[in-house]
Amino acid sequence: MPLLQVENLQVTFTVDKKPVPVVRDLSYTLPAGKVLAVVGESGSGKTIHALSLLGLLPPGASVRRGDAVFQRKHLLALNENQLRTVRGQQIAMIFQDPAASLNPVLTVGEQLVETLRAHRSLSKKEAWKEAITLLEKVGIAQAEKRVHEYPFQFSGGMCQRVMIAMALALSPDILIADEPTTALDVTIQAQIIRLIKELQQHSQMSVIFITHNLALASQVADTVLVLYGGLCMESAPADELFLRPLHPYTQGLLESLASVQTRPERLPAIAGQPPVAGEILLGCPFAPRCAYATDKCRQELPPLTKNGAHEVRCWREVVK
Amino acid sequence: MVRYIARRLLLLPLVVLGVTFLLFFLTQRLSPEMRASLYVKDPRQMGALEEVIRQYGLRDNVFKQYGRWLGQVIHGDLGYSPSANMPVSRALKEYLPATVQLAFVTMLLVVFFGVWFGAFSAVHKDKWQDSLARIISVGGFSLPIFVLGLLLLMIFYGKLGWFAPGGYSFQTDLIIHGSTFKTYTGFLLIDSLLNGNWRVFWDVLSHLVLPAVTLCIGSFALMVRVMRSSMLEELNKDYVRTARAKGLTPRQIIYKHAGKNAIIPVITLASIQFIRLLGGTVIVETIFDYPGIGRFGVLAAQQLDIAGILGFSLMVAVLFVLGNLLSDILYTAVDPRIRLE
Numbered sequence: 001m002p003l004l005q006v007e008n009l010q011v012t013f014t015v016d017k018k019p020v021p022v023v024r025d026l027s028y029t030l031p032a033g034k035v036l037a038v039v040g041e042s043g044s045g046k047t048i049h050a051l052s053l054l055g056l057l058p059p060g061a062s063v064r065r066g067d068a069v070f071q072r073k074h075l076l077a078l079n080e081n082q083l084r085t086v087r088g089q090q091i092a093m094i095f096q097d098p099a100a101s102l103n104p105v106l107t108v109g110e111q112l113v114e115t116l117r118a119h120r121s122l123s124k125k126e127a128w129k130e131a132i133t134l135l136e137k138v139g140i141a142q143a144e145k146r147v148h149e150y151p152f153q154f155s156g157g158m159c160q161r162v163m164i165a166m167a168l169a170l171s172p173d174i175l176i177a178d179e180p181t182t183a184l185d186v187t188i189q190a191q192i193i194r195l196i197k198e199l200q201q202h203s204q205m206s207v208i209f210i211t212h213n214l215a216l217a218s219q220v221a222d223t224v225l226v227l228y229g230g231l232c233m234e235s236a237p238a239d240e241l242f243l244r245p246l247h248p249y250t251q252g253l254l255e256s257l258a259s260v261q262t263r264p265e266r267l268p269a270i271a272g273q274p275p276v277a278g279e280i281l282l283g284c285p286f287a288p289r290c291a292y293a294t295d296k297c298r299q300e301l302p303p304l305t306k307n308g309a310h311e312v313r314c315w316r317e318v319v320k
Numbered sequence: 321m322v323r324y325i326a327r328r329l330l331l332l333p334l335v336v337l338g339v340t341f342l343l344f345f346l347t348q349r350l351s352p353e354m355r356a357s358l359y360v361k362d363p364r365q366m367g368a369l370e371e372v373i374r375q376y377g378l379r380d381n382v383f384k385q386y387g388r389w390l391g392q393v394i395h396g397d398l399g400y401s402p403s404a405n406m407p408v409s410r411a412l413k414e415y416l417p418a419t420v421q422l423a424f425v426t427m428l429l430v431v432f433f434g435v436w437f438g439a440f441s442a443v444h445k446d447k448w449q450d451s452l453a454r455i456i457s458v459g460g461f462s463l464p465i466f467v468l469g470l471l472l473l474m475i476f477y478g479k480l481g482w483f484a485p486g487g488y489s490f491q492t493d494l495i496i497h498g499s500t501f502k503t504y505t506g507f508l509l510i511d512s513l514l515n516g517n518w519r520v521f522w523d524v525l526s527h528l529v530l531p532a533v534t535l536c537i538g539s540f541a542l543m544v545r546v547m548r549s550s551m552l553e554e555l556n557k558d559y560v561r562t563a564r565a566k567g568l569t570p571r572q573i574i575y576k577h578a579g580k581n582a583i584i585p586v587i588t589l590a591s592i593q594f595i596r597l598l599g600g601t602v603i604v605e606t607i608f609d610y611p612g613i614g615r616f617g618v619l620a621a622q623q624l625d626i627a628g629i630l631g632f633s634l635m636v637a638v639l640f641v642l643g644n645l646l647s648d649i650l651y652t653a654v655d656p657r658i659r660l661e
Contacts, residue, residue: 056561101561103559104559114572152656153660
């Protein structure tokens with residue numbers, strides 16, 4: 001049995017009293033100890049889907065349908081109190097902007113300690129000791145001194161390390177990393193990714209890695225899931241997806257990756273704009289930008305067709 | 321930090337000089353005869369007015385007069401106040417503690433209830449609790465202090481007889497001016513406790529209630545609004561989402577995380593209001609016949625008691641600078657970003 005099984009998840013935003021779907025019919029499984037990358041542009045629903053798992057949806061958003069089974073618990077049906085035991089302890093999350101994600105007026109240590117003490121009965125002294133160990137584990141030098149410092153005294157990359165330390169504090173089964181490196185510069189990015197990967201392999205936890213960067217996804221993930229307009233467009237083992245992308249959107253994304261070898265004059269990009277949530281409910285959401293789109297694509301949503309571990313949502317694949 | 325405080329303290333004499341000179345200059349618009357008249361004991365005596373003018377050099381150049389006043393101030397002599405019938409320095413010493421006491425109790429009420437109400441309102445945003453808090457705060461904000469003060473006086477003194485105006489009762493006056501009552505701080509609330517005299521304590525406190533509540537209402541309304549909007553802003557921040565994702569309880573999230581950040585603008589507001597109360601509880605002190613510095617200032621102004629007016633404004637200027645300094649220090653206590661940079 002997989003560690004986490006998400007089925008037919010549908011999340012909507014209420015706009016002008018009408019529900020607008022942002023995540024549509026999303027299903028996937030996350031085996032224990034594996035990394036799943038959820039790739040998509042802004043507005044594709046990748047972050048919202050993750051927040052819905054932990055009951056952290058912003059006001060106005062709600063889960064309409066679906067199920068998420070994690071250790072025989074139906075996450076989407078839990079109440080606040082039950083969710084609180086899952087949050088941080090079993091499923092931890094790190095966010096896009098590490099500096100803003102830490103409380104500016106509490107020391108790094110206080111924030112680590114309260115996480116530990118929220119779920120484990122530790123004395124203050126033990127918790128502080130543990131906090132220092134955690135900081136050392138994520139590669140923060142002079143942890144004993146820095147544990148008493150405030151987030152603004154840390155660089156962005158260091159803040160993300162603190163966030164990771166906080167997320168790992170209770171050895172969760174799943175770490176959700178929501179664009180953990182987007183706000184960081186490229187060299188720091190690589191360090192953070194390496195750290196997450198190392199810790200993941202060391203503790204055998206599962207990771208849901210949310211990113212807009214397909215190249216990054218293929219580096220860290222075992223499985224990649226491509227979201228577009230709230231729909232899963234393609235999902236496959238990372239190597240398979242990179243070598244043999246089936247969906248025109250995935251192909252477009254791969255083509256637009258900058259390559260050091262070819263150095264084109266202009267970076268190829270996918271023409272057009274991603275859909276605004278709720279705009280396209282009929283047909284394939286990628287159809288307006290797709291070079292292969294037919295009338296059928298514009299009128300009817302293609303089903304997700306399965307070919308081994310490779311799933312794709314495209315009429316061209318159905319016809320085959 | 322020490323450097324910052326030192327710089328602020330260096331600014332103090334400049335502010336004081338500016339304020340007092342301005343006022344001094346304005347008092348020169350009054351003729352020397354008018355300024356001298358208060359000090360004349362027997363107006364029928366020929367040449368008495370001229371005598372006072374000559375003695376105090378009231379016809380001298382404004383700078384010369386100001387310099388003379390300043391020289392006296394440096395030696396601790398603020399002149400004699402005919403309106404209070406005592407030296408200005410003694411009047412300040414006597415009336416200031418009562419006002420500080422009133423301002424302090426008022427601010428305690430304002431901050432405690434304002435912060436609590438504001439946070440409560442923000443947490444229950446757009447629910448009935450929020451609407452209620454907003455109605456109360458708008459209502460309080462719109463009620464003029466003199467109307468509210470008189471209303472409270474009418475109900476609680478006139479009809480119910482619970483709280484009396486003035487600073488304390490006649491019996492208390494006898495006790496505190498008696499030989500067994502020791503003055504330690506000048507603040508009657510503290511001194512009565514130090515003397516172990518509960519009667520005086522309750523008496524002083526009960527006389528404080530009505531003016532404090534009156535002063536409280538307007539400030540309270542503002543405090544609720546600031547705390548509410550500050551709290552709403554903080555509750556939307558990323559770190560609150562992190563706190564929730566860590567599995568903290570709503571209590572921890574609201575009080576420890578959002579609350580600690582939301583309180584920062586409240587501190588600024590509270591110190592500004594406190595300073596304002598110290599120098600300007602004029603209306604309330606007059607309505608309740610409260611023996612504070614505001615009432616002293618009003619009487620001095622009404623009777624053209626120039627020594628009194630100058631003494632009053634000198635003190636307000638000093639308090640203003642010190643109060644601002646205090647607010648800055650408080651600020652650094654809650655916000656590490658300011659403390660450590």
